[in-house]
Amino acid sequence: MKDIAIALDRVNVRYGDNIALADATLQIPYHSFTGVIGMNGAGKSTLFKAIMGLVAPTTGSITICGDDPKTAQKHGHVAYVPQSELVDWDFPISVYEVVMMGRLGTQNIFKTASAADHAAVQQGLERVNMTTFKERQIGELSGGQKKRVFIARALAQGADILLLDEPFAGLDATTEKSLIALLMSLQESGKTIILATHDLLSLPATCDHVALVKSTIIGFGPTKEVFVRELVEKTFDGALNHVTFK
Amino acid sequence: MDILAFLIEPLQYAFMVKAVLVSTIVGVACAILSCFLVLKGWSLLGDAISHAVLPGVVLAYMIGIPFGIGAFVFAMLSVVLIGYIKNNTKIKEDAVMGIVFTTLFALGLVLISKIISSVDLTHVLFGEVLGISNSDAWFTFGILSLSTLVILLFRRTFLIFCFDPIHAQSLGLPVRLIHYTFLSLLAVTITGSIQTVGIILVIAMLITPGSTAFLLTKKFSTMLQIAVAVSVGSSLIGAYSSYYFNITTGGTIVFVQGCIFLSVFFYQNIKSRFAPQIATVKEGI
Numbered sequence: 001m002k003d004i005a006i007a008l009d010r011v012n013v014r015y016g017d018n019i020a021l022a023d024a025t026l027q028i029p030y031h032s033f034t035g036v037i038g039m040n041g042a043g044k045s046t047l048f049k050a051i052m053g054l055v056a057p058t059t060g061s062i063t064i065c066g067d068d069p070k071t072a073q074k075h076g077h078v079a080y081v082p083q084s085e086l087v088d089w090d091f092p093i094s095v096y097e098v099v100m101m102g103r104l105g106t107q108n109i110f111k112t113a114s115a116a117d118h119a120a121v122q123q124g125l126e127r128v129n130m131t132t133f134k135e136r137q138i139g140e141l142s143g144g145q146k147k148r149v150f151i152a153r154a155l156a157q158g159a160d161i162l163l164l165d166e167p168f169a170g171l172d173a174t175t176e177k178s179l180i181a182l183l184m185s186l187q188e189s190g191k192t193i194i195l196a197t198h199d200l201l202s203l204p205a206t207c208d209h210v211a212l213v214k215s216t217i218i219g220f221g222p223t224k225e226v227f228v229r230e231l232v233e234k235t236f237d238g239a240l241n242h243v244t245f246k
Numbered sequence: 247m248d249i250l251a252f253l254i255e256p257l258q259y260a261f262m263v264k265a266v267l268v269s270t271i272v273g274v275a276c277a278i279l280s281c282f283l284v285l286k287g288w289s290l291l292g293d294a295i296s297h298a299v300l301p302g303v304v305l306a307y308m309i310g311i312p313f314g315i316g317a318f319v320f321a322m323l324s325v326v327l328i329g330y331i332k333n334n335t336k337i338k339e340d341a342v343m344g345i346v347f348t349t350l351f352a353l354g355l356v357l358i359s360k361i362i363s364s365v366d367l368t369h370v371l372f373g374e375v376l377g378i379s380n381s382d383a384w385f386t387f388g389i390l391s392l393s394t395l396v397i398l399l400f401r402r403t404f405l406i407f408c409f410d411p412i413h414a415q416s417l418g419l420p421v422r423l424i425h426y427t428f429l430s431l432l433a434v435t436i437t438g439s440i441q442t443v444g445i446i447l448v449i450a451m452l453i454t455p456g457s458t459a460f461l462l463t464k465k466f467s468t469m470l471q472i473a474v475a476v477s478v479g480s481s482l483i484g485a486y487s488s489y490y491f492n493i494t495t496g497g498t499i500v501f502v503q504g505c506i507f508l509s510v511f512f513y514q515n516i517k518s519r520f521a522p523q524i525a526t527v528k529e530g531i
Contacts, residue, residue, distance in 0.1 A: 052412075052415075052416040053415075053416065053418075054412065054415055054416065070418070073416060073417065073418035074418050076417065078416065079416075080412065080413060080416050082410065082412065082413070086412075087410070088285070088409065091285060091408075091409050092285075092460065092463060092464050092465055092466045092468075092469050093405075093409060093466060094465070097466075098409075101406050101409070101410070101413065104402070104403075104406055104414070104417055104419065105417035105418055105419070109400075110399055110400065110402070111400075111402035111403055112402075137464035137465075139464075140464075153413075157417070
C-alpha cells in the first residue's frame with residue numbers, strides 16, 4: 001500500500017435520502033496524473049469533497065497518504081484548485097495574499113505570517129511563473145494566470161496531492177496547453193495530480209490514469225486500459241462519436 | 247463661525263461628549279464588520295437580524311433588564327430559526343429570511359402597541375444618541391469595542407472564510423465555528439448600534455461604508471480604512487447635526503453615508519466613461 005496516495009474502500013456517501021456515491025473503491029498511486037470524468041451530477045464533486053474530508057462517508061474508509069481524511073487535512077496533504085466560476089474575482093485581495101492563504105493551516109491562531117511562510121509563498125509564485133504579478137488584484141489576470149495563482153497556493157500549502165476542478169473550462173487552446181505542461185512538470189517533481197474534466201479529446205494525451213464516475217467508480221486504471229469506448233460510453237449513457245479511442 | 251468653536255462648544259455638555267464617543271465607536275465597529283459582510287454577500291441576513299431584535303428589546307424593557315441582552319437573544323434566535331427552516335424545506339433562503347424577520351418584527355410591534363409609549367417606540371426604531379443614559383453608553387462602548395477587537399484579531403481567518411470557505415475547510419479550519427462566531431459578532435454589533443441609529447437603519451451602517459470603500463480600492467486593508475473614515479465621519483456629522491439642528495441622529499448618519507456612496511459611484515461612473523477617450527487622445531499624440 002506504500003505507493004498509494006489515495007485509497008477509497010467501498011465508500012458510500014449519502015445526503016439525506018440521496019445516495020451521492022455508492023460503493024466506490026479506488027486506489028490512486030503517487031506521482032500519477034488522473035483524469036476524473038463523468039456526467040454532471042454523477043458524483044465527481046462528492047468524490048472530491050470526500051477526498052478533501054469535507055463530507056464523511058456513511059460507510060467505507062478513505063485513506064490519504066496513509067492518514068484518515070481529518071489527519072490529512074492537518075498535514076495539508078491535499079490542496080484544492082476551485083472552479084473559476086466559484087471564485088469571487090472582484091474580491092479585494094492580491095495574488096500574494098491568495099497564495100499566503102495556503103499557509104493558514106499551519107499558522108498560529110491569529111494567522112500571522114512567519115519568514116518561512118513568506119519563503120513558501122515566494123517559491124510557489126516562482127514555480128508557476130507569477131512572481132511579477134504578485135501585487136495584482138486577482139481579477140486583473142488572464143484565465144491561465146488565475147489558475148496559476150491557485151496552483152501556487154496549493155504549492156505553498158506543501159500539498160502532495162493537487163485536486164483541480166475543471167481547470168480547463170473557459171481557457172483557450174494555447175493557455176490549456178501551457179497549463180497542462182505546468183501540471184506535468186509538477187507531476188515529474190513528485191506531485192500527484194487529479195483533475196475533473198469534461199475535455200475528453202485531450203484526456204488521453206494528458207492523463208496516465210482515468211477514473212470513470214457514475215454514482216460509483218465504474219472504472220479506474222491506466223488510461224490505455226480504462227479509456228476505451230465501451231466503458232466511456234457507459235459512463236456517459238450514450239454514443240460518443242466525436243471521441244477517438246485507441 | 248469659527249470651526250473649532252463649532253466643534254468644541256457642544257462638548258461642554260456631558261451628554262454631547264457621550265454622544266460623540268458612542269457615535270464614534272458605532273461608526274468604527276459597523277464599518278469594519280461591513281467590509282466582511284459586503285464581501286460575504288450577507289447584507290440581507292444583517293437586515294433580517296436587525297429587524298428580528300425588536301421583540302427582544304421590548305421584552306427586556308418589560309422585565310427591566312438591559313435592552314442589549316434581549317436584543318442579542320432574539321438576534322441569535324432569528325439566525326438559528328432561519329438556518330433550521332432553510333435546511334429542512336425546499337424554500338429558498340431569502341424567502342425564509344423574509345418570513346422570519348417580519349414575523350419577529352411584527353411580534354415586537356404587537357408587544358409595543360400594548361406596553362410602550364410612542365415616544366419610546368420612535369427611539370427604538372430610529373435611534374436617539376443625545377439622550378443616551380450612562381449605563382447604555384457604557385454598554386454600547388463595551389460590547390462594540392470587544393466585537394471590533396475580536397474581528398480585527400481574527401481578520402485573516404474571517405477573510406478566508408469570506409473568500410473561499412471550502413479551502414478553509416480543506417485546511418482543517420473550524421468553518422462551522424467561524425460561521426457562528428461571525429453571526430454572533432453581527433448580532434452583537436447590531437445590538438450595540440441600535441441606541442444610536444435605531445433598528446430600521448442599523449443595516450445601512452453595516453452595508454454602506456463597506457460598499458463605498460469597495461468601490462474605491464482593490465486592497466482589503468485600504469478598504470477597512472476607507473470604510474472606517476466614511477462611517478466615523480458620518481456618525482460625527484449625525485451627532486453634531488442632532489445638537490445644532492435638533493434633527494434625528496440615525497437618519498442623518500445614514501443619509502450622509504448614502505450621499506457619500508452616491509457621490510463616489512457617480513464620480514467613478516463619469517470617470518470611467520471619459521477615461522477611454524483620454525487614453526485614445528494620448529495614443530494619438
